[in-house]
Amino acid sequence: MFELLREDWETHERKFSRQGFWAMSVYRFGRWRYTIGPRILRASFSFLYKFLQKLVEVLAGIELPCEVTLGRRFRIDHFGGIIISGDATFGDDCVVRNGVTVGLRHTGQRGAPVIGNRVDIGAGAKILGPIHIGDDVAIGANAVVIRDVPSNSIAVGIPARILPRRDAALAQAEIAELQS
Structure with a gap:
């Protein structure tokens, strides 16, 4: 837990x-408490976790239950209005x-998104249902993603259109060619 x-x-x-x-x-504390063996001892940590989780929800507007599977270096860039289902998975x-x-996608219907590595999710985006988001994907602001997104793509619009992501070096070469 401390390494994470x-x-x-x-x-x-490095900003508290x-x-x-x-x-x-x-979130890390909530995951760690499951490693405590005796159930009676874990109960006090569970109570503390639930209190702290509610405090973060109220103060920061971030709902991030410990049941979510998060990869390393998960970053919440701006706070407020963030809701992540406990069934979701992030790379x-x-x-x-x-x-x-x-x-x-619907109340009572199981299945949350599985999100790959290096995915950048823009402000206001909604990713709903049992879908897969590939690696190196950018999801635009306010996009509503309700179907799979392949790796190296961009998802924009309502409902989201999937566009191929251009290589940065290729884009720079095209710009240099146009300028000459």
């Missing part, structure tokens, strides 16, 4: 004032911004 907290501290720019760091600290190096919802 140190990594979260680095990911959130970042609400994303608060949410990640409570490494993902970024989430304010107003993002990741969860179930």
Whole structure:
């Protein structure tokens, strides 16, 4: 737990004032408490976790239950209005911004998104249902993603259109060619 907290501290720019760091600290504590053997001892830690989770929800507007599976270096860039379903799964190096919802498509219908590595989720985006988001994907602000997104893509619009992601070096070469 402490190694992951140190990594979260680095990911959130070593600033205790970042609400994303608060949410990640409570999340890591919630995951850690499951490693405590005797159930009676774990009960007091569970009570503390539930109190801290509610405090973060009220103060920061971030709902991040410990049942979510998060990869390393998960970053909450801006706080407020973030709701992540306990069934969701994230890979490494993902970024989430304010107003993002990741969860179930319909009440009572199981299945939450599985999100790959290095996914950048724009402000206000909604990712809903039992879908898969590939690696190196950018999801635009306010996009509503309700179907699978392949790796190296961009998802924009309502409902989201899937566009191929251009290589940065190729884009620079095209710009240099146009300028000459």
